[in-house]
Amino acid sequence: MSFEFSGFDGAPFLDLPPGLFGYALIGIYALGLLVVLAFQGPTFRRLTGLRWLGFIGLTVLGAALAQLFILHIPANILPPPGVPTEPQRPGFALFALVPAFLAGGWLGVGPALVVGFVTGLTRGLWETYSLVTPFDYAIMAGVVAWCLRQDYRGWPSAILRHSAISGPLVGLILWVILIPSYYAYSKITSLSGLDYVISLVWAAAPVLIGEAVLAGVIAELAQAAVPAWWPRRHGFAPPPYLASLNRKLQFTLIPLFSLGIALLFWADFTIATRVSANLVVAEMSRAAQNAGRGMPMFVQTGGNLLNRIAEQGDWFTGDSLSQTARLSESTRSLPFFRQLTLFDSGGRAVAGYPLTAGDNFGLTGDETLLVDLARKDGVPQNTTVYTSTAKMPVEVLFTVPIKDPDTQKPVGVLLGRTDLVTNPIMQSVTNNLEGLAGGAGEGFIVDDQGIIIYHPNPEQWQQRFEPNPAAAPVVTALSGAAAYEDRAPDGTRQLVLVYPAPGHSWSIVIRVPHRVVLELATQISTPIVVIMLLIGLMGLILVSLIASRITHPAEALALAAQRISEGRLDQPVIVDGEDEIGRAGLAFERMRAKLRARLDELSLLLRVSQGVASSLNLNEALPPILHGALTASGAAGVRIILVPNEELPLPLSGALPLHQAFAAGPSAEMMSALDRGVLVLTRDEGRAVIENLARARAVLDVSPVLGKLHALLALPLRHAHAQNHYYGALWLGYDQPHTFTEAEVNFLTTLAGQAAVAVANARLFEVAEQGRQRLAAILASTPDAVIVTDRNARILLLNPAAEAVFELGGKLVIGKAVGEVLPNSELVRLLQDHLAGPATGELETASGRTLYASASPIIGADGSILGQVCVLRDVTHFKELDLMKSEFVATVSHDLRAPLTFMRGYATMMPMVGPLNEKQQEFATKIITGIEQMTKLIDDLLDLGRIEAGVGLAREACQLDEIVHGIVDTIQPAAMIKGLTLTVDVPQNLPVLSGDATLLRQAIANLVDNAIKYTPSGGQVRVIVSTEPDKFRLAVADTGLGIAPADQAHLFQKFFRVKQRGSTQVKGSGLGLAIVKSIVERHGGRVWVDSRLGKGSTFYLELPQNGVA
Incomplete structure (x- = not known):
């Protein structure tokens, strides 16, 4: 393993495919890429300026990283067949696919295809020199980009949107595209070429998968770092395999079935290859064994024949011609030797056939030495003689001593010469070495020095053969033989078997090309493969038919359910069969019939209900x-x-x-x-x-x-x-x-x-209707004006009296807002602002009459407010009487002040005239007390009249907290004397109040004084001031006797006093709360009470901040 920073050191080059398959593959890839890019046109049109810059940058970065940071991994790759070059190790470009994956996640499938194509083009120019490499990388990038940007629902689609998962997964699936890519550039299209391609793919697949894994992890980190650049996918679209039950079954069964067939095919071919290799090795072993058996026979036969010739009479009694004739006869009668030569006891050749006489008949030094050994030792000898010309067959020499019959001493030597090609016994041996593996294999014989002494190809005679000890061994059953797998000179694989001949120094070598194994394996596996393909095809058809058979009723049920859900119940559900789906179809039909009957009933009920409701x-x-x-x-x-x-x-x-x-x-x-x-x-x-x-x-x-x-x-x-x-x-x-x-x-x-x-x-x-008519008659006959409004203050009812008061006769006012109909703003405000509770008020009409308005909410059965009803009564006469009464009381009060003053003066001067006895003193005191009470009543009446008339109301800026604290400080002693706790809760920094400080002091003092008067000893009185937006609220709470609800409605009327046990001893005129109400209303506020018997009372006083409501 080695690391290379840059792979741009060589000249760029792209080789052309050697065959039509390569051109066809490139054409198909190019056409497919153009079609996909055409469909991806909208993706490119959506690219903005920043995304265009990113696209260009990623394209350039992909071209650069394709040949940077390259790791060369060692691999067992066959050399290219037919090409005398060493195989090139695959280069693992660590970050080659990172820009393409980033483009897929950020920009889309189209840009990812372009970036992947440019990346692969760079790899092709400097690494593989192949025109197919750009398409391999483009396919990888495009598929990963589609996985990242698909929006299908379900957990498989969700995990595929993570590049750390989809990248390795796509690499594991798409590495098979390397097989046609490399096969397109194989110069040999036979099985040897396919064998070379497979070895190359096994080495390149880990590289491609590794690049996909590393790029997927980096893209996943980029997505986590900058999630805004990645498209948001919610998984709403249904995936294709969920579109129907048929597709779901096909997407499940067909891949599993195809995978099973592929595994069976692989197992079949693997087993067939192993069996074929064993068969070829067995054939090689049989040929070597048969050839090995003939070699000892050849040596033994040669020695025996030559020895028998030597024993045929006295070879030295005749002349040279007779000796030659005898040698010629022996050669013709025994066609084993190609040449016979006779040597005398001195080692000189005396006769030979078919040689002519001469010095040693042209023997070499080794041959002469062999003759001398036989002459001197008297032992037969044989040896191999290499010819001076390589294309001449190697000769084998046999020598036997010719012995004297009497003394058995060597008197001469007979030499027989033969070769391995023409010798009849060796022909039976060499025939076993020819025609091996259908003529594709070759067998030859080597001597103990590794020199080829026989080979079917004369060009190989006397060449040296050396076994490869590092080659992968192959099992053989032949004892003493060694078999292994080696490389042929052309780079293809071959099987080699070396078998030493028993009892001889020679060895038999048999070589068979590995393609013979592949061809035999193909012949063995082809019928099985064809059967499996037919079974697979039939299985796929059967799966489709079964899926259709299963899903067709289910689809019919789905359509029936859809029709039922849409209310189309006129078409029956027809599903045949007795299985679960058939029973479900029958249940659906029963349900449809019942639903239809039910809907008919409901339709009938609807028509009946409409008839009932319509009239x-x-x-x-x-x-x-x-x-x-x-x-x-x-x-x-x-x-x-x-x-x-x-x-x-x-x-x-x-x-x-x-x-x-x-x-x-x-x-x-x-x-x-x-x-x-x-x-x-x-x-x-x-x-x-x-x-x-x-x-x-x-x-x-x-x-x-x-x-x-x-x-x-x-x-x-x-x-x-x-x-x-x-x-x-x-x-x-x-x-x-x-x-x-x-x-x-x-x-x-x-x-x-x-x-x-x-x-x-x-x-x-x-x-x-009868009640309505009675109510209409009542409303029409009542002299009081009645107005009914809804919760939005729109007119619902006006009786004739109301129409007459506001001069609305003949106008359409029902449903209109009160502000649009009624001319009196006080009445409009009363109806609009007091919806939550009852409210009263007085208002003046355009004709100068005074109306007393009483508005109350209309409460529904559920407690909600439905609207208001307002009754207006003409109180003009009562107002006039009240005015006359007020004037009379004011006149009487004013006229009584002087007599009361005289009476008080004379009563107080009585002790000055003379001493008074106890009874006189008591009467005088009672007279003075009565005068004081009368004076207080007259003052209250005069104050009340003055307040109601608006006389003497002096507005100025005053501090409410100071007024409250001043009143409490003044009244605190009276509370302490009675044993009460008087507390004040006034927030700090109160805003300024616009009003009459004297009158406000009088009103608040009246409330506090009443609370002290009506609270038993030991009780509490609290004065609480709070603020609201633009308002002040003052509450005087006590723990006194409480006031009954019936009395609360009259509490602020003149001269009204609550008559209940515990309050009769409290003296008063009944004008205090009426004065409080008048003062508060003159300041634009309101006063009310919240009381419960036995729990105490709380009087509330609310004033606007500016003194005007």
Whole structure:
């Protein structure tokens, strides 16, 4: 393993494919890429300025990182077949795919394809020199980009949106695209070329997967760091495999089936390859073994034949010609030796055939040495002789001594010469080494020095053979043999077997190309593969048919469910079969039928309800019910009988009150004879279901209709919201025997309920109409003006008196806002601002009359406020009387002041005249006390009149906290004397109040003084001041006796005093609270009380900050 920073050191180069397959593959890739980019046109048009810069930057970065930071991984790669070059190790560019993955997540599929293509182009120019490499990287980048930007729902789609998962996963799946990519540039298209491609793919696949893993992790970190650049995906779109049950089954079964077939194919070819290798090695072993068996025979036969020739008589008794003739005869009779030579005891050649006489007959030094050894030692010898010309066969020399028959001493040597090509015995050996593996293999013989002494190819004679000890061994059953896998000179794999011949120094070598194994494996596996493909094809078709068979009924059920959900219930659900889906289809059909019947009933009920709701006239509301009952039941007639509104007791016999009847159906008139009995039956028994009318004589007199009606259903008309009041009966008669179902009875009971509602509504409307008419008569005759408004202060009702007061006769004012109708602003404010509670007020009309307005909220049954009702009474006369009374009281009070002053003066001077006894002193004191009380009453009356007249109201800026503290400090001693706790709660930094400080002091003092007077000893009095936006609120709370609700309404009236136990000893005139009310109202505020008997009272005083409301 080695690391290289930059791979741009060489010249860029792109090689062309050597065959048509490569051009076709490039054309298909290019066309596909152009089509995808055309569909991705909108993606490029959406790129803004920043994204265009990012796209260009990522493209340049991808081209640069494709050949930077390269890690070269060692791999066992075959050399290119037919090319005398060393295989190139794959380069792992660590960050090559990072820009493409970033472009996919940030910019989209189209930009990712372009960045991936540029990255692959750089790899092709400097690394693979292939035109297919850019498309490999573009496919990888495009698929990952699609995974990152898809918006399908479900957990598989969710995890694919993470590049750290989708990158490695896509790499694991798409590495197979390297097989056609590398095969396109293989110069050999046979199985040897495919073998080379597979070895190259096994080395390059980890590189591609590693680049995808590293790029996926980096892109995931980039997404976590800058999530705003990544598109937000919510997973709303349904994935294709969830579009239907058929697709779900196909997306599940077809990949599993295909994967199973692929695994079976791989296992089949792997096993076939292993079996083929074993078969080829076994064939090599048999050939080597057969050849090895012939070699000892060759040596032994050569020695025996030559020895037999040597023993044929005395070779040295004749001349050279006779010796040559004998050698010639021996050569022809025994065609083993190519040449025979006779040597005398001195080692000189004396005769030979087919040689001519000469010095040693042209023997080499080794051959002469071999003759000398046989002559001297008397032992047969043999050796291998290499010819001077490499293309000549290697010769084998045999020598045997010729011995004297008497002494058995060597007297000469006979030499036999043969070669491994023409020797008849060696031909049987070499025949075993030829035609191996269908002629693709080769076998040859090497000697102990590794020199090839026989080879079918003469070019290989006398070449050296050396076994490869580092080669991968291959198992062989041949004892003593060694088999291994080696590389042929052309770079392809081959099997080699070396077998030393038993009893000889020679070895047999057999070499077979590995393509023979692949071809044999192909021959073995092809039928199985074809069968598997056929089974796979049939399986896929079967899977599709099964899926269609399973899903077609399910789709029919889905369509039926959709039709049912859309309310289309007229088409039946037809699903055949007895399985679960068939039973579900049957259940759906039953449900459809019931739903349709139910919807028909509901539709009928809707029409009936609309008829009931559309009219309160029974002549219009009841006929739809009659026709609905007639349609739903199939009865011969239906009748509705109503008792009078003021129902009388219904006796069992005798006259009945007149009743009202409504009927429909051909037998309805005939059925009227049973009306009286049906009313009595339903009133006393409730619902009556009679399926055999002839047997109902005990409960009903059926003699008038016997034989005409056979069944009857009578239902009482009762309304639960009208205290289960009995209105009459709805009953149906059947001219044929009839069995009533529960659903039928329930539906007709519902219709009876609708009829009861219609009757109840009609009678309630009659009562309400009478009440309305009475109310209208009352409102029309009352002299007081009455105005009714809703919660939004819109006019709902004006009586004639109100129209006359505001001169609105003949104008359409109902539904309009009070501000648009009523001319008096005080009245408008009263109706708009006091919706939550009752309110009163006085207002002046344009004619100068004074009206007293009293507005109260209208409370609904649920407690909500529905509106207001306001009654206006003309109090002009009472105001005049009150004014006359005030003037009279003021005059009398003013005239009484002088006499009271004289009386007080003379009463106080009585002791000056002379001493007074105790009784006189008591009377004088009582006179003075009465005068003081009278004076106080006169002062209060005069103050009240002055305040009501607005005389003497001096507005100035005053501090409310100072006024309160001053009053409390003044009254505190009186509270302490009575044993009360007087506390003050006034916030700091109160705003300035605009008002009359003297009058305000008097009002607050009156409230505090009253609280002290009416609170028993030991109680508490609290003065609390709070602020609201633009308002002051003062509360005087005590723990005194409390005030009854009936007295609270009159509490602020003049001269009114609460008369209850515990308050009679308190002296007063009843003007204090009236003065408080007048002062507060003159300042634009309001005063009210909140009191509970026995719990105490709290008087509230609210003033606007500027003194004007």
